Amino acid sequence: MFNLSEKKDGRVYEMRQITETTTSWNLHLRRNMHVWEEEQYNALQGTLAQINNEEGDDSWSWTKDNRGIFTVKSMYELISTPQNLSPSPHHPFPYTLVWKKPVPLNIKMFLWTLALGRTQTVDNLNRKGQTLDAVCVMCGMLEESILHLFLHCPKSLEIWAFFLGFNSDLYASIFETVSVTEWLLAWPKKRGNDLSLIVWQLLPVAIIWIIWKFRNGRTFSGKEITTGKMVMEIKGIIWYWGGIWPGRRRYRFQDLLSNWDDIINGAS
Structure with a gap:
């Protein structure tokens, strides 16, 4: 609703319309709403109807402090409690999946957007008011979404199949997965030597990151997408991320x- 409003800097009283018997809200929208936006609008109206509006100037208030004042301490306490970052009461935020991975910070931030469902795929951009072609640039067949792009797109499935094997139970389970977060959280443990464990731990994140990289290359620069190039870059990024492990010096990228x-089977 904020993105649709023509008065993003407006005050509360400018949005409120009061009659003798009713109070309504006019958000000064710049266009007609889509159906899903109307649902959000109606939900917002229902929430606002429960608020007791008082006369007076607008002011900011931080709800996580009894005094209504923002402090670094109160924010730290908020973010250090995992359940407070929960997208829903039934699905706690997977902070270990995001912040405990041995990958660079920009990759952790990327995983964060994935976990929250806010990666800038076409469907998310269109929900924000863009009017982009919804077809996935990787396969050119189905609409792009987080789930489709990273797991169910035919081109992405080629990559997962290359590393997992077409006939493996793990590969078969990808078709039953309903979110990327679920897929990453369900990634099985593996036995093997240190190199095998490091590579296996980094593999799903590397695949997802390289899919995103090639998707963007195709979208913005028209670059060709080939399985061979993607496989090579996935192995390369795993080798690069593995540099924080001291034991890597015993091995070569070759x-x-x-x-x-x-290596995957722990025989090397």
Whole structure:
């Protein structure tokens, strides 16, 4: 609703319309609403109807402090309690999935947007008022969404199948998965040597990141998408991220290229 309003800097009293018997709200929208926006608007109206409006100047109030004043301490207490970051009461925010991964900060931020469902895929952009072609640039067949792009797009499935095997139970389970977060949280543990464990832990994040990279290259620069190039970059980014592990010095990048199956199976 905020994005649709022509008075983003307006005051509360400018949005409120009072008669002798009713109070209504006019958000000064710049266009007619879509159906899903009308649902949000009606929900907002219902919430506003429960508020006891008093006369007076607008002011800010921080609800996480009894005095209504924002403090760094109160924010720290908020973000350090996992349940307070929960997208819903039934699905706590997977903070270990996002912040405990041994990957660079920009990748953690990317995982954060994925976990919140706010990665800038076409469907999310169109919900914000854009009018973009909804077809996935990777496959050119179905509408792009987070779930489709990273897990169910035919081009993405080729990548998952390459690393997991078409006939593996893990690959088969991808078709039953309803979110990327669910897929990452369900990623199984693996036995093996240190290199095998590091590579296996980083593999799903690397695949998702490279899918996003190639998707953007196709969208903004018209770059070609090939399975071979994506596989090479996935192995490359795993090798790069693995640099924080001291034991990597015992291996070469060529080992990932030539002995992938042995490494994954803990035989190298």
